[in-house]
Amino acid sequence: MDRFAWAVEKGNEGLWDWDLQTGRIHFSPRWRALLGGEGSCGNTPEEWFGRIPPGEREAVRSAVDARLGEDCAKFELEHRMLHADGSCRRMSCVGVITRDPAGRAVRIAGAHADITAAGAVDPLTGLANRPFFLDRVARSLESSRRNPDFVFALLLLAVDRQDAPGSPPEAGGELAVAAARRLETRMKTGYRKASSGRDHALAHAGAGEFLVLLEGLGGADEAQAVADRLVGEMAEPFRIGDREIFAAVGAGIAVSASGYGNAQDMVRDADTALHRARSLGGGRAEFFDTAALDAARRERALESDLRRALGTGELRVAYQPIVDLESCRTAGFEALLRWRHPERGEVSPAEFIPVAERTGLIVPMGLGVLREACRQVKAWRHGLPQCGDLWVSVNLSPVQFKGERLVREVGDILRAEEYESGSLVLEITESGMMENNQAAVRLLMQLRVMGVRVAIDDFGTGYSSLSHLCRFPLDYLKIDHSFVRGIETGKEALEVVRTVSELAGRLGLGVIAEGIETPGQLGRVRSRGCRVGPAGLCSRPVAGARAPALLDG
Ligand code: C2E
Numbered sequence: 381m382d383r384f385a386w387a388v389e390k391g392n393e394g395l396w397d398w399d400l401q402t403g404r405i406h407f408s409p410r411w412r413a414l415l416g417g418e419g420s421c422g423n424t425p426e427e428w429f430g431r432i433p434p435g436e437r438e439a440v441r442s443a444v445d446a447r448l449g450e451d452c453a454k455f456e457l458e459h460r461m462l463h464a465d466g467s468c469r470r471m472s473c474v475g476v477i478t479r480d481p482a483g484r485a486v487r488i489a490g491a492h493a494d495i496t497a498a499g500a501v502d503p504l505t506g507l508a509n510r511p512f513f514l515d516r517v518a519r520s521l522e523s524s525r526r527n528p529d530f531v532f533a534l535l536l537l538a539v540d541r542q543d544a545p546g547s548p549p550e551a552g553g554e555l556a557v558a559a560a561r562r563l564e565t566r567m568k569t570g571y572r573k574a575s576s577g578r579d580h581a582l583a584h585a586g587a588g589e590f591l592v593l594l595e596g597l598g599g600a601d602e603a604q605a606v607a608d609r610l611v612g613e614m615a616e617p618f619r620i621g622d623r624e625i626f627a628a629v630g631a632g633i634a635v636s637a638s639g640y641g642n643a644q645d646m647v648r649d650a651d652t653a654l655h656r657a658r659s660l661g662g663g664r665a666e667f668f669d670t671a672a673l674d675a676a677r678r679e680r681a682l683e684s685d686l687r688r689a690l691g692t693g694e695l696r697v698a699y700q701p702i703v704d705l706e707s708c709r710t711a712g713f714e715a716l717l718r719w720r721h722p723e724r725g726e727v728s729p730a731e732f733i734p735v736a737e738r739t740g741l742i743v744p745m746g747l748g749v750l751r752e753a754c755r756q757v758k759a760w761r762h763g764l765p766q767c768g769d770l771w772v773s774v775n776l777s778p779v780q781f782k783g784e785r786l787v788r789e790v791g792d793i794l795r796a797e798e799y800e801s802g803s804l805v806l807e808i809t810e811s812g813m814m815e816n817n818q819a820a821v822r823l824l825m826q827l828r829v830m831g832v833r834v835a836i837d838d839f840g841t842g843y844s845s846l847s848h849l850c851r852f853p854l855d856y857l858k859i860d861h862s863f864v865r866g867i868e869t870g871k872e873a874l875e876v877v878r879t880v881s882e883l884a885g886r887l888g889l890g891v892i893a894e895g896i897e898t899p900g901q902l903g904r905v906r907s908r909g910c911r912v913g914p915a916g917l918c919s920r921p922v923a924g925a926r927a928p929a930l931l932d933g
């Protein structure tokens with residue numbers, strides 16, 4: 381609560397202590413002074429609630445009651461109060477609830493702070509103003525960056541007066557004031573804290589446009605539902621004095637899931653969406669980017685399917701042969717995850733791996749691949765005499781690199797499967813290493829100490845520098861297949877392959893060229909000094925059961 385902190389700093393806050401069993405509430409002298417009172421005042425809640433403008437009083441009372449009934453320890457509210465000088469002050473209120481062992485609220489210790497002068501209030505409506513609101517959105521963006529599950533939306537709601545022919549012009553923004561009051565009440569009752577992190581904020585952006593922040597959403601479609609409801613509620617006629625005033629209402633929505641860098645961009649997109657809502661005829665709420673909403677929905681569906689798939693046989697490991705280009709024998713395999721979705725059929729790893737990474741599912745999935753690959757390759761090594769030195773390469777996601785658990789978990793699997801650590805290669809992409817620079821070096825060192833080898837995957841597509849290559853403990857560079865694909869036609873691609881091979885040789889690293897598909901590519905890669913390369917030429921990744929056939933030769 382920045383405004384509260386501001387008020388405390390300025391000495392603008394007064395304390396109270398409310399014994400809920402006796403109903404008595406003690407107000408500090410500073411609390412009384414804040415509202416222009418002197419000496420003592422009564423000790424009933426009426427001293428507080430009686431000073432709230434009548435239109436707002438019940439909403440505040442029921443918001444407090446609701447918090448007492450919920451299982452929460454603290455609440456924060458904003459409401460207006462009448463000062464002894466007749467002015468209306470904007471107050472921020474925090475309360476800390478004490479509960480008995482049965483969970484019943486017995487006492488609240490709290491404070492009110494006068495935030496009217498915080499430079500945050502729109503003088504016409506008494507709502508927050510635009511700069512203050514943008515600060516608040518910036519903090520929400522910060523939270524969503526730290527926690528991707530924290531989704532929030534920004535609505536820009538336009539309430540445009542629709543004058544009947546011949547009606548008198550509006551005086552003093554009375555529609556904006558009435559709309560502000562209605563918006564406040566509807567949000568207070570209609571967007572309750574169902575869980576922690578769920579909150580809202582309002583501001584008047586000027587000219588009958590309101591900004592609404594919805595925090596702690598379950599997803600983008602919940603923002604649509606709230607916006608649709610608000611548009612309907614705000615379109616009901618307003619009674620101002622003895623007149624009934626109608627308004628045309630529309631809303632634009634921007635959601636944090638689109639990865640905004642700053643609050644202004646979000647408001648800009650909500651404005652674009654509002655423009656579309658208006659041009660489509662009003663009375664509606666539009667998303668800035670419906671494609672983004674669809675993508676968010678698809679991703680959620682994919683996530684829940686993936687969770688379910690973890691416990692079924694839908695996820696399998698396929699084996700991509702890695703062929704020694706000198707002997708033309710299969711030297712090892714890269715284990716690659718495959719997902720056969722019951723309705724959609726095969727889903728590409730390029731689609732489901734990023735979802736698994738965002739949701740953390742990649743951690744159990746990655747360990748599952750490692751376990752399965754060790755088991756399978758060990759069986760081949762034992763069962764096929766010509767495969768005694770076969771190795772397996774398993775992809776590691778940057779997400780798996782984030783914790784300290786990785787080394788222990790790899791060690792546990794190697795021990796449980798009785799798999800020799802020297803016959804395991806772990807692949808990590810350049811960007812994965814760069815993201816967690818220090819931690820990555822430490823983890824790779826520990827893996828190397830265990831005897832595991834390390835490859836840098838998709839080399840040439842990320843940002844690697846020579847200093848990184850020297851510093852990271854590595855065994856192989858895998859040249860990305862985009863270069864291999866181009867070597868028959870493009871001179872540059874051929875040069876990249878040649879340079880990387882030479883560089884690797886000087887650093888004492890092996891080279892693996894990904895995705896060799898044609899004899900021409902094979903010849904050229906071989907002439908550039910790559911010793912091993914996945915033989916797309918001989919075979920695309922195959923199911924475990926079919927792999928031994930590739931080992932016979
Ligand atoms: P990657 O690790 O670079 O894997 C190589 C990709 O190139 C695989 O695609 C493989 O099927 C494909 N490939 C190999 N040889 C050829 C070829 O000759 N021609 C063509 N056109 N493609 C070839 P895939 O299986 O679709 O995997 C894509 C990416 O998904 C992988 O790239 C890897 O980053 C990720 N991935 C797959 N399985 C796992 C896994 O178990 N864990 C993690 N963390 N990532 C995985």
Ligand code: MG
Nearest residue numbers: 714775807837
């Ligand atoms: Mg790989």
Ligand code: MG
Nearest residue numbers: 837838858894
């Ligand atoms: Mg690769």
